[in-house]
Amino acid sequence: MKIATYNVNSLRRRLPVVLDWLEKEKPDVLCLQETKVQDSEFPLMALLPSGYEITYRGMKSYNGVAVLTRTKPESVRAGLDDGGEPDEPRLLHVVVNGIAIINTYIPQGFEIGSPKYAYKLEWLKRLRAYFEKHLSPSLPVIWCGDMNVAPRAMDVHSPEKHLKHVCYHETAREAYASTVAWGFYDVFVRLYPERQQFTFWDYRAPSSLDANKGWRIDHMLATASLADRCLRADVDVEPRRARDASDHTFLWAEFSLP
C-alpha cells in the first residue's frame, strides 16, 4: 500500500499538480491539507475522473483536509470529538483495508505566547487523547499530514535562528513528541535516520528551494507492526519546482501488507 501526504495550499490552485502526481505515482491513498475550499465548492468534477474515492472536510478560505482512496473507506470520522471545538477541517480519519489513516493539519500557532500557539499545543494534546479513545498502538494505524513541527534540529535550516519559531520551539517539539509517544514511529526517519530532507520551502525567500533552506514539517507515522512493514519512503521534490507550486511537497511511504 502506497500512501502519500501533501499540503496543497489551495486545492483549486493545485489541481494540475495533484492530478499529475496521481497519474505518475498511483498511490493507494493521498492525504491533502490546506484545501482552502468549503465543501459546497469542492472541485469534485475535476478529481472524480482520476477514479479515486474522495473524502473531504473544508471551510471557506482556510484549512481543509481531504483523503483520496482507491477503494471506498470502510468508515469516516472528521474532527476531534472531546466536546471542545471539533475543528473538522483539520482532521479526517478513514479506514481503508482495515488500516486507520488519520490525516491532520496541525494548527501553525502564529507566534509564541499567542492564543493561537496555546491552541496548537492544546490541539496536539487533544489529538493524543483522540488516539487513546479510538485506537490502539497494537492496531495498524497511520498518522500523516502537515504537523507544523520540525522534530529535530536537522529538520530545519539554521535551527539556532528558529528557537522561538512556533514550528521549532521546544514546547512545540515536546507537545508533538508526546503525541507521537502514544505509539507512533516516523517511517521516514526509521529508513533514513541521518538524512536531512525538507518538505517545505518558504515562498517568501524565492531562493529558499535552490539554497535548500527548508523545513521537514510534513510527516508519516505508523504504529509498530505497520512501521516494520514500511520498506520504502521518500520526499518528491519535483512538484515543489513546478510552475504554480505549493510551498510544500509530497511525502510518500509504501507498506507491504500481509
Next chain:
DNA sequence: ATGGCACGCATGGCGTGA
C-alpha cells in the same frame, strides 16, 4: 534586523500561513 510570496475574499487592502 527586517521582510520577502501566495492565496482567498460580502476583495481594491487585509488576514493567514510558517
